[in-house]
Amino acid sequence: MLTLVAPLRRDVLRLPSLCCLSLPRRAPLSHSVPYTTLGTSGDGINFDDGKVFRMKSNWEILRGLLIFRFCSFPTLVNNSLKIMKFGRRIVGQRLFEVVMRASVYGQFVAGESLSEIQQCMEKLRKMGICPMLAVPIEEDVGEDKSGEVWYSKNLDTMQRCVDISSVGGSRSMMQLKITALMSADLCKKITVCLRDPVLAKEMSIEKLTTVMNGQNNLFSCLTEPENQHFQASLQRLSCIGQYAKDHGVRVLVDAEYTYINPALTLVTMAMMAQCNQLEPWIWNTYQCYLKESYDLLCQDVAFADRLGICFGVKLVRGAYMNKERKLAKEKGYKDPINPDWETTNRSYQHSLDMMLELIGKYGNRYNIIVASHNEESVLHAMQRMRELNIPQNGGVVCFGQLLGMCDHISLTLGQAGYAIYKSIPYGSVDDVVPYLVRRAQENQTVLQGIRKERDLLRKELRRRIFRRN
């Protein structure tokens, strides 16, 4: 029997009565398990000594120090696009690119050409880290790019991303933003439709998969052009899912804003229904800063169980907190974000514990990536893996951080034999920099909190200058 205490939002995916899985009961927040002691784990892993930074070149250490210093000033981060535009006007495009490649772009981006990307992937692999490519293409509501042609071009780009990801490693992964293949405006409209139980019923996974398989099915809540775009988008999503599966690449679908997330989950579950029969090739993302995240996760786990498919989860705290809160305030609806960081942490741990228990019980049927820079979350996951006898390098549980951030965690995990992935964007300076700036602004709490990495880089630099052992 499934034992969920919180009410489930069945309207979103039209869930039938919940079935045979036994999910852990949601613990009262005040009684959550305490975090492991910071910095070290029971198997001797130590994030505090910084010895892993010996693998970095002098320039990488200096660059890291300079960039993290820059990122510690919110005014600079908030105005970074203006600063860059001004800089480009003064020094010209060519010199601007050189400076960017030597600095921010070099720190956080794999490169632009195939050889640059492959070089970055190879370098990570040598350090025990798996690459997870992320194409920085996305669309927000109201941006409506240049129609079907733009989305079709993006499908080609995604397929190329699968090709690059599939070379040279087992359990390859890549990230996918649905809004690169389907209009954000349509996602918003579908999200609104899903709130109506009658319309939600019509948007069943079964019906979506028939469209993915090439049938011409219409949805009454959409206009004719919207129906056409939805059909084309579902076929693009089906195409990329199948293509990735055929090439042995797992697709981790990103979560975005709450005004489109239900639509993203709907189409992601349809992709899962198509591809996840024997292995979790398609994964969905859960943002634990959302008050409803644990319930949504339980709901989708139960739904996957009813369909008899495998289920992969990317667990994050969430990147769009400020915008979500601002919108809720402006539009006068309830803030969807947890009241404070501690509540988000507890929610993260509840979801993590629930998934780890399922993996401990059912093995490869469930997969999770602990996508976090938070040491306590990483250490807690490692401890639970040991307790539940989950192999550290099997890949059913893996860890993820962004390229250029928290390398002391990623390198240590990689050296210890855990499955660790770095999310790496790639593309031209002009394409990627606006994306990086947005991410830096959204992740200011993380960037300001990476004092430890800065201290460890400084320690390593001093060691080299004074030639200590």
Ligand SMILES: Cc1cc2nc3c(=O)[nH]c(=O)nc-3n(C[C@H](O)[C@H](O)[C@H](O)COP(=O)(O)OP(=O)(O)OC[C@H]3O[C@@H](n4cnc5c(N)ncnc54)[C@H](O)[C@@H]3O)c2cc1C
């Ligand atoms: C591989 C990978 C994939 C990712 N994919 C996605 C994705 O698909 N969608 C997405 O949204 N993000 C994604 N992220 C970004 C991720 O959400 C951020 O990195 C994350 O928010 C930072 O959390 P942390 O656990 O690393 O750090 P921590 O420093 O432990 O947590 C910071 C986070 O806590 C939350 N928080 C901070 N203050 C408060 C507060 N006052 N109240 C409530 N919550 C608060 C916010 O989410 C903030 O970002 C991804 C990250 C990685 C590494």
